[in-house]
Amino acid sequence: MLDVRKLRKSFAGFVAVGGVSLTVDTGQIAAVIGPNGAGKSTLFNLITGHIRPDSGQVLLDGYEITGVAPHRICRMGIGRSFQRTNIFPRLSVFENVQAAFLAHRGRGRNFWSHSQLFYRDETQTLLGSIGLAGQEHAVAGTLSYGNQKQLELGIALASDPAVLLLDEPTAGMSASETHDTMRLLEQIAGERQLTLLFTEHDMAVVFAIAEKIAVLHQGRLLAEGTPAEVRADPEVRRVYLGEH
Amino acid sequence: MIRRRAALARHIPWTLLIFLVLIWVPWLGSRYDTFLATQIAIQALFAVSLNLLLGTTGLVSFGHVAYFGVGAYVCAILMKTYGMPFVVAFPAAGIGAAVFALVAGFFCVRLTKIYFAMLTLAFSQIVWAICFKWNEVTGGDQGLPDIPYPDLDWMAAVPGLADLRLSDRFYLLTLLLVAVSLAVLRQITHSPFGRMLTTIRDNPERAAFIGLNVRAYELAAFVVAGAFAGLAGALFGIFNRGVFADYVFWSKSAEVMIMTILGGMDYFWGPPVGTLALVWLNQQTTSYTEYWPFVLGTLLIVLLYAFPGGIVGGLAAAFRLARRRIVRGDA
Numbered sequence: 001m002l003d004v005r006k007l008r009k010s011f012a013g014f015v016a017v018g019g020v021s022l023t024v025d026t027g028q029i030a031a032v033i034g035p036n037g038a039g040k041s042t043l044f045n046l047i048t049g050h051i052r053p054d055s056g057q058v059l060l061d062g063y064e065i066t067g068v069a070p071h072r073i074c075r076m077g078i079g080r081s082f083q084r085t086n087i088f089p090r091l092s093v094f095e096n097v098q099a100a101f102l103a104h105r106g107r108g109r110n111f112w113s114h115s116q117l118f119y120r121d122e123t124q125t126l127l128g129s130i131g132l133a134g135q136e137h138a139v140a141g142t143l144s145y146g147n148q149k150q151l152e153l154g155i156a157l158a159s160d161p162a163v164l165l166l167d168e169p170t171a172g173m174s175a176s177e178t179h180d181t182m183r184l185l186e187q188i189a190g191e192r193q194l195t196l197l198f199t200e201h202d203m204a205v206v207f208a209i210a211e212k213i214a215v216l217h218q219g220r221l222l223a224e225g226t227p228a229e230v231r232a233d234p235e236v237r238r239v240y241l242g243e244h
Numbered sequence: 245m246i247r248r249r250a251a252l253a254r255h256i257p258w259t260l261l262i263f264l265v266l267i268w269v270p271w272l273g274s275r276y277d278t279f280l281a282t283q284i285a286i287q288a289l290f291a292v293s294l295n296l297l298l299g300t301t302g303l304v305s306f307g308h309v310a311y312f313g314v315g316a317y318v319c320a321i322l323m324k325t326y327g328m329p330f331v332v333a334f335p336a337a338g339i340g341a342a343v344f345a346l347v348a349g350f351f352c353v354r355l356t357k358i359y360f361a362m363l364t365l366a367f368s369q370i371v372w373a374i375c376f377k378w379n380e381v382t383g384g385d386q387g388l389p390d391i392p393y394p395d396l397d398w399m400a401a402v403p404g405l406a407d408l409r410l411s412d413r414f415y416l417l418t419l420l421l422v423a424v425s426l427a428v429l430r431q432i433t434h435s436p437f438g439r440m441l442t443t444i445r446d447n448p449e450r451a452a453f454i455g456l457n458v459r460a461y462e463l464a465a466f467v468v469a470g471a472f473a474g475l476a477g478a479l480f481g482i483f484n485r486g487v488f489a490d491y492v493f494w495s496k497s498a499e500v501m502i503m504t505i506l507g508g509m510d511y512f513w514g515p516p517v518g519t520l521a522l523v524w525l526n527q528q529t530t531s532y533t534e535y536w537p538f539v540l541g542t543l544l545i546v547l548l549y550a551f552p553g554g555i556v557g558g559l560a561a562a563f564r565l566a567r568r569r570i571v572r573g574d575a
Contacts (some may be wrong), residue, residue: 027469048453050449060566069452069453069457070452070453071452071453071456071457071458074452074453074455077457079453080336080453082449082450086446086447086449086450086453087446087447087450088442088443088446088450088451089444089446089447090445090446091443091446095439095442098439098442099439099440099442099454100454102436102439102440103440103443103451103454103455104454104455107436108436108437108439108440108456108461109436109437110342110435110436111431111435111437112431112432112435113436114435115434115435115436115438115439118432118436130290155450158454158457159454164286194278225534
């Protein structure tokens with residue numbers, strides 16, 4: 001489904017991502033792990049078109065999407081969340097998700113109808129499924145950090161993505177919130193047959209739900225495989241897991 | 245009880261009522277009141293058009309007067325130089341301003357924040373320079389005086405309007421055109437397109453990743469705002485009995501921005517309220533003191549600290565507070 005080939009990006013001589021190749025199959029839950037500065041966020045930004053790679057290719061379902069503008073990549077079926085929570089802070093919770101529905105279904109060019117009338121049921125249902133029912137009218141920026149992360153997931157899901165990229169979906173959450181969020185993600189990915197690629201700090205979480213793990217270290221792919229394979233990899237144990 | 249009264253209050257078509265009241269200004273007020281009301285109506289439309297960029301899309305344009313000016317000159321030139329009727333010149337002013345906004349906006353939306361603001365300012369100064377120097381067309385520093393009034397003789401056929409002065413009739417025409425324009429702008433603000441603009445205001449990066457071509461949407465907002473500014477300009481030129489390069493100078497952009505912020509840019513009716521407040525205050529203070537800019541500056545500082553949401557924002561907060569107190573007292 002998602003095929004990253006020899007992707008490379010350097011910033012002023014510093015190699016952030018140095019020739020990373022990675023494939024994620026349809027419906028697979030995959031995790032990218034690695035210490036801070038390993039290049040995880042840069043890799044995500046390269047895939048979603050926020051940064052142009054120096055070389056290499058990104059293929060979505062066999063089609064090359066390297067260097068395509070972010071809004072087009074979004075329409076092609078990649079959804080994402082950002083490491084720093086990225087919502088519409090002054091709109092209500094309802095409007096946040098509804099706006100994503102409007103944009104995705106091409107209603108944004110409608111100058112004339114009343115926006116309140118569209119996708120009310122879809123928005124309610126989606127808010128319910130991500131655990132935000134009853135908070136529709138709250139101003140998004142006033143939500144707790146955990147709820148904002150949930151809302152961002154809702155915004156991403158409204159675009160009905162085939163591939164979902166989540167950059168640290170549980171950053172800043174308590175242990176129980178982290179647990180709940182990951183269970184929720186697993187469930188939603190199953191229901192929607194999503195291909196999921198995420199980064200995460202909490203190794204317990206990663207090894208619990210990921211079917212495939214890629215380990216980045218200093219911009220390079222150190223190892224790739226099932227959780228068992230990665231856990232057994234001597235190189236990974238030395239530079240990464242050993243630290244914990 | 246209170247809640248029922250609040251629900252009732254929401255169902256009253258306030259805007260329609262205010263419009264119906266404003267119709268009576270020529271009969272109830274003095275000639276000067278009609279003059280002020282015409283000015284306020286035109287400026288209010290100008291301010292609301294700016295707010296589509298400022299409050300709705302989050303784009304700070306320092307050159308919005310350029311589109312007002314283009315509209316004013318297009319309408320004036322067509323009516324005075326070419327003797328065209330108002331029904332042709334008025335829409336042409338909106339179209340002319342929109343076309344210019346499309347060209348300027350194409351470049352402006354490629355920049356962000358302060359660079360965007362500076363480029364809008366640069367385009368507006370280009371317009372000013374053209375108006376000031378192109379003698380054959382714009383009259384240069386002499387401007388275009390004596391723009392004819394539209395033909396409003398048809399109003400004499402309407403019962404009750406036969407005795408009105410021409411300036412009173414023009415007020416009624418202005419009121420009608422401004423009301424229709426504001427209704428259209430309000431519809432656009434509340435449309436799905438308008439919702440997309442608010443997502444861009446809140447977070448352009450995220451807006452792109454719900455699938456929006458952010459630049460294209462910003463450009464569309466720029467063109468719509470420019471068109472309505474042009475319509476306001478067309479009315480202003482006639483109202484003012486002339487168009488002069490002074491009216492396109494960049495300080496006029498600051499003036500309309502002050503009106504918008506004073507009224508409250510988070511509310512659709514903020515800019516008209518700000519316009520009303522500013523024009524009224526100007527009248528009041530200039531009869532006592534010549535230090536109007538000093539009064540304005542002080543007022544603005546106090547207001548920005550005390551009511552960051554502007555007059556309408558302050559009123560809305562006070563209203564919410566009062567209702568909460570009453571409801572609590574009731575229970």
